[in-house]
Amino acid sequence: MNTTYRTNFLLKMLIPIILFVSYFFISHSTTTLVAAILATLLVISSGIEIHKNNKWNKTNLKHDQRTRANAHFAGYITYWLMLITLFAGAILLMNTDLPLTFPKLIGYTILGSFAVRWLIRDYLNNREKFE
Template structure:
């Protein structure tokens, strides 16, 4: 989505905010707190980079046809991986092999899926940039 850097920063603000709300009001898990802190650090560095370059009102045009295809590929891959992990996790929980609740399984899987999708997409985008 080609939006201004300021709008992109505001949209990215939702991830750490959701994680902190999840930590303080829902899970009290140390893993959630660590991920929230890392997401906040990443958001701050993104904001500092925007400020240094003076791009607050400029449009972020990094999404061309190639990067959209990479994001679509990463999304499809993570979609099928998520379905597989949910199926296996459900079987493990029902057979009492792992001691985790269904909401925690779903919550952690959502966070891990988002992180993996971003990592795969960025890896593919950086790989094509180095080949050019």
């Protein structure tokens, strides 16, 4: 759905708020805190970029064919990296005495996969700006 940059920014602000509420009132997990901080930094950088280019009332055309293809490619790469990481991590946890549990392995893998997906997608979408 193509919305204005202001609406998209307000929707992006909900993710860090939900994560901080989850951290302070529900889980007290460091993984949740790290995810909340990363999401906050992402929202702040997005807001700075929108403000710098004065796009608050303009329509955000983020779903064209190129950006969708880049998002699908990043998701595909992240999917396979996550499967390999979980498989290798499960084997390591069963055969060694690492102080890591399976839920923590899953949580760190999901957090890492989101970060890798965002990095790959943003790199592919912004590659043409720098060339």
